[in-house]
Amino acid sequence: MSPPPLNARAWRRRWCGGGGSGSGGGLGRASAPRRWRQRRRLLLRMRAAVALLTMLASLLLFLYLLWLTADGPLSSRDWKGEAKKAVNFSPEMPRKLSVPFAPSALSANRTNLGIKKPLHLTPECKNLQDTLWSSFMKKKRYSEDYYLEIITNVQNCRWQRQPEEFKKFRSKLASCCDATHNLVISQNNTPLGSNMSYEAERASFPIEKGIFRMLPVSQPFVGRPFNQCAVVGNGGILRNSICGAEIDKSDFVFRCNLPPITGNISRDVGNKTNLVTVNPSIIGRKYGELNVNKSAFLNSIATYGEAFLILPAFSFRRNTDVSFEVYHTLHGFKAKQKAIFFHPKYLKSLAQFWRTKGVNAFRLSSGLMITSAAIELCENVKLYGFWPFSKTTNDTPISHHYYDNELPKPGFHAMPIEYREILQLHGKGVLKLQFSKCEAA
Ligand SMILES: *[C@@H]1O[C@H](CO)[C@@H](O)[C@H](O)[C@H]1NC(C)=O
Ligand SMILES: *[C@@H]1O[C@H](CO)[C@@H](O)[C@H](O)[C@H]1NC(C)=O
Numbered sequence: 170m171s172p173p174p175l176n177a178r179a180w181r182r183r184w185c186g187g188g189g190s191g192s193g194g195g196l197g198r199a200s201a202p203r204r205w206r207q208r209r210r211l212l213l214r215m216r217a218a219v220a221l222l223t224m225l226a227s228l229l230l231f232l233y234l235l236w237l238t239a240d241g242p243l244s245s246r247d248w249k250g251e252a253k254k255a256v257n258f259s260p261e262m263p264r265k266l267s268v269p270f271a272p273s274a275l276s277a278n279r280t281n282l283g284i285k286k287p288l289h290l291t292p293e294c295k296n297l298q299d300t301l302w303s304s305f306m307k308k309k310r311y312s313e314d315y316y317l318e319i320i321t322n323v324q325n326c327r328w329q330r331q332p333e334e335f336k337k338f339r340s341k342l343a344s345c346c347d348a349t350h351n352l353v354i355s356q357n358n359t360p361l362g363s364n365m366s367y368e369a370e371r372a373s374f375p376i377e378k379g380i381f382r383m384l385p386v387s388q389p390f391v392g393r394p395f396n397q398c399a400v401v402g403n404g405g406i407l408r409n410s411i412c413g414a415e416i417d418k419s420d421f422v423f424r425c426n427l428p429p430i431t432g433n434i435s436r437d438v439g440n441k442t443n444l445v446t447v448n449p450s451i452i453g454r455k456y457g458e459l460n461v462n463k464s465a466f467l468n469s470i471a472t473y474g475e476a477f478l479i480l481p482a483f484s485f486r487r488n489t490d491v492s493f494e495v496y497h498t499l500h501g502f503k504a505k506q507k508a509i510f511f512h513p514k515y516l517k518s519l520a521q522f523w524r525t526k527g528v529n530a531f532r533l534s535s536g537l538m539i540t541s542a543a544i545e546l547c548e549n550v551k552l553y554g555f556w557p558f559s560k561t562t563n564d565t566p567i568s569h570h571y572y573d574n575e576l577p578k579p580g581f582h583a584m585p586i587e588y589r590e591i592l593q594l595h596g597k598g599v600l601k602l603q604f605s606k607c608e609a610a
């Protein structure tokens with residue numbers, strides 16, 4: 170295998186630097202008629218002519234691609250419908266082509282053209298993505314700017330669901346982790362009298378009658394597999410996204426860490442919620458572990474309708490009591506929401522699965538946990554508000570969360586690797602990342 174360029178910048182340099190100091194200079198030299206008189210000069214001239222022809226060919230190809238674009242259906246209102254359409258460059262492509270990725274990708278590897286032709290993706294986008302991914306994987310450090318550059322380029326390729334890739338990835342997840350049977354602790358997967366091993370500590374918890382009775386008989390997701398799922402992250406990118414209507418149209422909506430969804434913000438984030446993760450430390454911090462006054466908690470979660478509140482009760486010992494307290498509070502007050510518990514075995518095997526892909530963080534983010542679950546539980550997965558960057562691709566600063574202005578943590582921790590993996594799934598057509606504003610309904 171030939172070594173891919175180290176980063177997108179180097180790759181661009183290779184394309185731009187192909188004819189020495191620039192294509193303009195090459196053209197000028199090639200058109201000087203005096204040089205025909207001497208043989209050595211003739212040779213030089215021929216070389217230049219070949220270079221010119223190559224460039225003309227690239228240019229023609231590029232124009233052809235533009236022509237395809239002009240013909241192509243440009244509305245992406247219904248992203249499910251996009252799957253049926255041919256993949257083409259998005260309307261932004263001509264503007265962005267001051268960095269002409271497509272022709273460079275073609276001329277960089279001609280043999281690739283006929284051989285690895287992907288079924289539906291234009292070779293340009295596929296090639297762009299292959300090159301980006303391989304350079305991605307080689308990098309040790311990731312800067313925001315590097316990511317934003319890549320995202321800018323990825324955005325220029327129309328997304329298309331790839332059913333084969335989806336099936337492949339889902340079956341990998343099914344064989345390691347099996348969310349359809351093991352996402353949450355149930356009476357079916359947890360025998361009465363057994364010991365529940367913690368996910369991240371050497372300890373176990375006896376499943377006695379009282380605990381067993383708290384568990385659903387089986388996985389409680391009636392209607393699975395869901396057709397269209399929305400996984401809503403809390404990134405500040407959602408502000409003014411007007412994605413609310415689209416999110417609410419989904420068959421199943423996942424959210425993270427009890428985010429606010431009422432008031433004007435629902436225009437951007439929607440208010441439908443089927444499953445929401447709960448970080449037990451929030452219950453401690455915000456609601457005094459529910460020891461004194463439970464009504465503030467009950468009032469605030471009332472906005473989630475009949476959602477499941479999913480808690481990592483058996484990840485750490487300190488999570489267990491407070492998770493049970495959430496269960497008893499909901500149960501005791503006959504709240505519409507139900508508390509369910511992540512199976513520690515599921516989370517453990519999921520962490521192992523992602524570790525083989527280089528995600529070595531101490532813990533996966535809840536965003537990646539539910540994204541993984543969604544791929545097993547849904548046929549179409551779309552991610553909103555996944556944006557661990559401090560600015561947009563246009564350099565506009567954005568808040569860390571859509572609901573607060575807390576600055577992103579310096580150092581940009583394990584998120585880059587997780588984001589790399591999620592971007593890759595987007596590129597492969599397994600899931601779709603919403604990078605920008607949604608179209609008005
Ligand atoms: C060109 O494509 C072929 C076939 O996919 C691959 O083996 C080769 O490494 C590629 N070369 C470059 C320079 O990318
Ligand atoms: C569970 O753990 C307890 C205490 O460590 C032990 O006595 C018991 O035999 C275990 N039960 C099972 C089913 O392994």
Ligand SMILES: *[C@@H]1O[C@H](CO)[C@@H](O)[C@H](O)[C@H]1NC(C)=O
Pocket residue numbers: 432433
């Ligand atoms: C919500 O939007 C309306 C009109 O767009 C505005 O008048 C109102 O102040 C907003 N409310 C909040 C809480 O931002």
Ligand SMILES: *[C@@H]1O[C@H](CO)[C@@H](O)[C@H](O)[C@H]1NC(C)=O
Pocket residue numbers: 462463464465
């Ligand atoms: C409990 O909290 C709610 C809302 O925060 C408040 O209205 C209520 O007075 C509190 N009740 C008690 C007994 O402290």
Ligand SMILES: *[C@@H]1O[C@H](CO)[C@@H](O)[C@H](O)[C@H]1NC(C)=O
Pocket residue numbers: 440441442472473474
């Ligand atoms: C969501 O908002 C709509 C109107 O904006 C309202 O009718 C509906 O009850 C809300 N749903 C929930 C779960 O709060």
